[in-house]
Amino acid sequence: MTCSYENILTGPWEVIDDSLVSCHLSDGQKMYVCRPPQGENNAVIAPEALKINSIGHDTNVKTFQAVISSITMENYCDGPQVCVTCGDQRFIVSVSEESLESENYRPGQHVTLHYNPEEIIWLEK
Numbered sequence: 001m002t003c004s005y006e007n008i009l010t011g012p013w014e015v016i017d018d019s020l021v022s023c024h025l026s027d028g029q030k031m032y033v034c035r036p037p038q039g040e041n042n043a044v045i046a047p048e049a050l051k052i053n054s055i056g057h058d059t060n061v062k063t064f065q066a067v068i069s070s071i072t073m074e075n076y077c078d079g080p081q082v083c084v085t086c087g088d089q090r091f092i093v094s095v096s097e098e099s100l101e102s103e104n105y106r107p108g109q110h111v112t113l114h115y116n117p118e119e120i121i122w123l124e125k
Helices: 097-103
Strands: 020-024 030-034 043-045 062-072 081-086 089-094 110-115 120-122
Touching (some): 030 062, 030 120, 081 110
Antiparallel strands (some): 020 030, 043 120, 062 081
């Protein structure tokens, strides 16, 4: 798993049920996360755990809307990195070169991000 400072979720956290909590992004959308093992912490989602416009059959998948702000190729990454914004929160999404070409991603494009709350990792205090 790679980590990105943009992909850190800080809360505050709202309890949804016995297994989920959520935080509000600055534009009002919610991100759902499995309940932390202890207290309120920050959480992180790896760039490869976010999927753009994905169609899958996983019933645990949650979504939120974002806008592509930039696309970069970095020496230390395995492939293209798509930066998306959701309000003032930035997320980095790893995509394959094939996906980048076939989907014709571009800055300013509105996209749906898919993720599994179980893939969000709680950071220790």
